[in-house]
Amino acid sequence: MTKLIETMKNRKSIRTFNGEKLSSGQISELEAFAKDVSNPFGIPVTIKLLDAKENGLECPVIAGETMYAAGVVEKKPYADVAFGYSFEKFIVHAYTLGLGGVMIGGTMKREVFEKAAGISDSEMMPCVTPLGVPAKKKSIKETMMRKGVGADTRMNSDKLFYDGVWGSPLTPEDDIADVLELVRWAPSAVNKQPWRVIFKDGRYHFYEKKNNGFNGPATGDLQKIDVGIALYHFVTGLEQKGKKADVIVEDPGIQIPADTEYIASVAL
Numbered sequence: 001m002t003k004l005i006e007t008m009k010n011r012k013s014i015r016t017f018n019g020e021k022l023s024s025g026q027i028s029e030l031e032a033f034a035k036d037v038s039n040p041f042g043i044p045v046t047i048k049l050l051d052a053k054e055n056g057l058e059c060p061v062i063a064g065e066t067m068y069a070a071g072v073v074e075k076k077p078y079a080d081v082a083f084g085y086s087f088e089k090f091i092v093h094a095y096t097l098g099l100g101g102v103m104i105g106g107t108m109k110r111e112v113f114e115k116a117a118g119i120s121d122s123e124m125m126p127c128v129t130p131l132g133v134p135a136k137k138k139s140i141k142e143t144m145m146r147k148g149v150g151a152d153t154r155m156n157s158d159k160l161f162y163d164g165v166w167g168s169p170l171t172p173e174d175d176i177a178d179v180l181e182l183v184r185w186a187p188s189a190v191n192k193q194p195w196r197v198i199f200k201d202g203r204y205h206f207y208e209k210k211n212n213g214f215n216g217p218a219t220g221d222l223q224k225i226d227v228g229i230a231l232y233h234f235v236t237g238l239e240q241k242g243k244k245a246d247v248i249v250e251d252p253g254i255q256i257p258a259d260t261e262y263i264a265s266v267a268l
């Protein structure tokens with residue numbers, strides 16, 4: 001198992017940190033990685049590292065943090081999907097350096113973060129993440145938050161991954177089953193897991209199964225961000241197994257429920 005697969009597999013959101021500042025080496029490493037945090041949609045996502053104290057940044061669910069990263073993207077179609085892909089790539093990289101974080105799209109004073117990130121009218125800052133060394137013990141508010149959203153559970157794969165038609169459970173080969181586990185355990189807003197995947201004619205088609213209350217002008221559609229995250233986990237899992245994966249946007253026209261939207265496909 002590669003380090004990246006291991007990191008994605010074992011990741012959990014971190015909301016309690018040990019209070020230490022990041023070293024200048026860690027900061028430059030993160031800044032260098034952030035410069036090239038591409039996604040298959042060719043939409044640039046800018047990641048800004050912000051000192052928490054200097055910018056007066058705090059979140060009610062986070063403790064012991066000294067730094068945040070804010071992600072900024074131009075408002076346009078697929079901005080939210082691209083954001084999810086790139087921002088998750090950045091956070092997973094931070095985890096490989098021994099750091100932790102959590103995407104925060106709701107539980108923060110948004111205007112303070114947007115000001116610190118310096119966004120223009122044509123841009124949005126859907127989410128931020130604290131960055132730091134995880135504390136040995138979770139705060140009570142973190143434990144309660146995890147309990148509240150059932151963060152240690154996920155839907156079964158037969159509810160998420162389908163064979164040919166909507167709702168018919170997929171039985172994938174072992175190699176792909178491993179990668180779909182990385183998708184199943186990906187993080188999502190309020191742990192709603194809105195991704196659904198239909199395998200048909202050699203392609204894995206990704207859909208968003210929508211819940212109310214996740215879409216707004218400041219954040220874009222948070223559940224499209226979730227699907228972008230799921231796509232990152234799938235594509236990276238495949239690449240780490242030596243498979244070439246192309247992301248394309250070509251709706252196969254499979255019949256889907258009304259509250260569902262086609263997002264993108266992965267061709268192997």
Ligand SMILES: Cc1cc2nc3c(=O)[nH]c(=O)nc-3n(C[C@H](O)[C@H](O)[C@H](O)COP(=O)(O)O)c2cc1C
Nearest residue numbers: 012013103104105106107149151187188189190191
């Ligand atoms: C787009 C997005 C937005 C999120 N917003 C918040 C938030 O505002 N506050 C928070 O505490 N967690 C937030 N989370 C973290 C989720 O609650 C968390 O990923 C989920 O409960 C699963 O837990 P895990 O990441 O430990 O596996 C967000 C996650 C995503 C992907």
